[in-house]
Amino acid sequence: NLTAKSITLPVATSDRGDDWTSGLAEDTDIVMSNVHPFFAGVTPNEAPGWAWNFWQTNDVVLTGSSNSKGYPNNIISEIGWPSQGGNDCGTDNGCPNATA
DSSP states (O other), rough: TGGGGGGOOOOEEEEEEGOOOOOHHHOOSEEEEEOOOGGGTTTTTTHHHHHHHHHHHIIIIIHSSSSSSOOSSSSEOOOOOTTOOOOOSSTTTSSSSTTT
C-alpha cells in the first residue's frame, strides 16, 4: 500500500487527443495525449505544426501548461507516422490528402 508508506504519485492516463474532456482532465494529474497527424490526413510537411496546434487547442487548454507539483500537466504520449505511409486515415473515404 503506497499510502501506508507515505508514497504519493501523480495519476496519469493516456487517450486519443480528441477524446480528452475537462471532466477527465480534472480526475488525473497528467493528461497524456495520442496525437497522430496521419489520421487527420495532414501532409508530412504540415504534420509538426498541426500536431503542436492540435495538442495546444485540444489538450493543454484543459489544464494549463504548468503546475507547482514539479511535473507537466500535459504530455504528448504517442505521435508518429506509419512506416509504410499509405492513405488509410481511419475514414471511409481514405485520406483527404493523397500525399499523406
